[in-house]
Every structure is written in C-alpha cells, then in structure tokens.
Amino acid sequence: MSVNPRPPLLRVLAESRVAWLAVPAVALLGGLVLLGQSVVPVRHETIAAAVEPAPVQIAQAEQPAAAPPATAEPAAAPPATAEPAAAPPAATAPAPAPSTDDAASKAPAAPTATAPAASTFSADQKKELEQIIRNYLVSNPEIFLEAQSALEAKLEKEQAEKLKSAIAENAKEIYRDPKADVAGNADGDITVVEFFDYNCGYCKRGLHDVIKLVETDPKVRVVFKELPILSKGSEEASRVAIAAGKQGKYWDVHRAMLEAKGVMNEANALAIAGKLGLDMDKLKKDMASPEVEAEIKKSEALAKKMGVNGTPHFLVGDRAIPGAPEDLYEQLENHVTELRKSGCAYC
Numbered sequence: 001m002s003v004n005p006r007p008p009l010l011r012v013l014a015e016s017r018v019a020w021l022a023v024p025a026v027a028l029l030g031g032l033v034l035l036g037q038s039v040v041p042v043r044h045e046t047i048a049a050a051v052e053p054a055p056v057q058i059a060q061a062e063q064p065a066a067a068p069p070a071t072a073e074p075a076a077a078p079p080a081t082a083e084p085a086a087a088p089p090a091a092t093a094p095a096p097a098p099s100t101d102d103a104a105s106k107a108p109a110a111p112t113a114t115a116p117a118a119s120t121f122s123a124d125q126k127k128e129l130e131q132i133i134r135n136y137l138v139s140n141p142e143i144f145l146e147a148q149s150a151l152e153a154k155l156e157k158e159q160a161e162k163l164k165s166a167i168a169e170n171a172k173e174i175y176r177d178p179k180a181d182v183a184g185n186a187d188g189d190i191t192v193v194e195f196f197d198y199n200c201g202y203c204k205r206g207l208h209d210v211i212k213l214v215e216t217d218p219k220v221r222v223v224f225k226e227l228p229i230l231s232k233g234s235e236e237a238s239r240v241a242i243a244a245g246k247q248g249k250y251w252d253v254h255r256a257m258l259e260a261k262g263v264m265n266e267a268n269a270l271a272i273a274g275k276l277g278l279d280m281d282k283l284k285k286d287m288a289s290p291e292v293e294a295e296i297k298k299s300e301a302l303a304k305k306m307g308v309n310g311t312p313h314f315l316v317g318d319r320a321i322p323g324a325p326e327d328l329y330e331q332l333e334n335h336v337t338e339l340r341k342s343g344c345a346y347c
Helices: 008-015 017-051 100-106 123-139 142-169 171-175 201-216 232-245 250-259 266-275 280-287 290-306 328-342
Strands: 181-184 190-196 220-226 313-316 319-322
Touching (some): 142 171, 171 190, 171 290, 181 201, 181 250, 190 201, 201 250, 201 328, 220 232, 266 280, 319 328
Parallel strands (some): 190 220
Antiparallel strands (some): 313 319
C-alpha cells in the first residue's frame, strides 16, 4: 500500500525494533512484581499466625463447680422461747463463667496482615530481577516474535470489529451512493468498493485484478472512491476522472490513468482525456465545479470514518482487503461468492 494500513501502534512496533523489543520485557517485569507482592502478604500472615495467642479457655477451666444440692434434712427448730440461731450467711452463688465468645472478645486481637508497601523490592532485589529478566530474554529471543505476532493479531481483530461497525453505520454511503462512479454491472447484486490514489503504485498493480473481476463476473458492481492522499497531482487527476464521469467516460479514463507510466497530474490526466475523445471545454469546466470538489471531500471524510488510511483499500460486504496482495483477485472472488450464498443486506 502507498500508506501503511496498519493501526498507528502496530505501525510503530513494526517500524521500530527497539519499541517492540520492550513489550515482553515490560510484561515479564510486571509479572515478577506481582509475584513478589503475592509472596510478601503470605509471609506477613504466617508471622501473624505464629504470634497469635491460643484461644483463651482458662475461664471454663477455672470455673468453680456448682454447689451440689443439699440432701440433709434441716435441723429441728429450737424451742420457741429460745432465740433463733443467727442464720448463717447466705451462700453466694458462683459468678457465671464467661462464655467462649466473651473470652474470645476479651482476648488480645491478632495482628492484622497489612498490604505490602507500593515498592516491595530493595535496590539489590530490583537489580537481581533485572538480571533475571535479561537472562531470560537473551535465552529465549523467540518471545519477541511471539509478542509481536500476538499484538498484531489483537490489533487486527480490534480493527476488524471497528470496521464492521463502521460499515454497518455507513453502508448506504459506501455501497449505494447514487453519485458514485461505477464499473461493471450498475445493477449488480454484490458491490465491491475501492479507495485509491492515481499515483499509488499498489493501486496500479491491483488494477488488473479489478479488471479481471469485472470482465469475468457479469453481476458484480465496482464502486470507486477517490482518495488523493499522496500529492497535489493525485487530487488533480481525481478531478479529471470525476469530471469525465459526467460524460460517461469515468471507467475509460480511470483505467488509462492507472495504466500510464510516471507521475499523474492535471497535465497528464488532461492529455489522456483528450486522446479518449472527451469534450475538453466541458471537462475543464466540470473539474472546477463545487460538485467535483464536494465529491472528493465526501470520499475523504468517509475514509476517515472507516479508518482507511492507505490505498488501495477494498471493501466487500463487511470484509476488508487492505493493499494489493498477490492473490487479490482470488480474495475478491471468494468474498463475492460467499456473500452471494449468505446474502448481503447492504452491498
């Protein structure tokens, strides 16, 4: 592609070896830190258990036994004339033994294990961890490739999910814009959309696969979205192509400009249009019209909403093909065939 289609973070990792080499190191360091934090609380709890006093049960052991019921008959009362003997002091009932719960509540509270401080490693421990990480990475360098592959897969999955959502929200503008320039069957059952730039080398390479698809599938419909992001000449060529569409010559001019050698700009695009027999006065007038300007701006805004930041970029249903892979035609054909079987509500 002319512009890297990867998400920004993935592009940074792909282009900077130093950046992605840090990914597994940071992940491993984080894991060791968490491991250290999980070990420290265990030690605290073990110490707390060692110093915790045994449950207090002395109260039950020292509880006085209840006085046995008296079995002896009371002594006969003395004669009435005699003063009654002083009653012996009433036996005091022993205080009720405190319950186990009460004893436990009065026992000294066990020390509570506290969370470790934010930094649980000394300077020497940190230095040792750094050496462990370094040795591990040097001994297992393949982890860098594994981390990069995992990151790429994750980002591509996230990008695909976002793309599906964006396509569903903008389906009509993408696939059924009445002003869009079309190749193939204008009433085709499946629509393929291409974002492109006339100075994009990969767009030039992918052109022949698009031509093959149009010529071999009489029911396919291809919609072109101008995305002149490479140069001022790209925008000038887009103006010529859109203006040519007003004379029913868009597909002819489009093919000729992508097949041409060298840089495409206004002068070269007009020369091609002249050879194809277009009305040049009308063409130049239409090129400067607000309608052509609005068409280019609309495609650029749509690409931004879709997260398309490079050319070419193909959409088929809710599926995307960034760039121009060697098997572009096969991918396009397979997507079209699958959508015909499963059905596509908006393409």
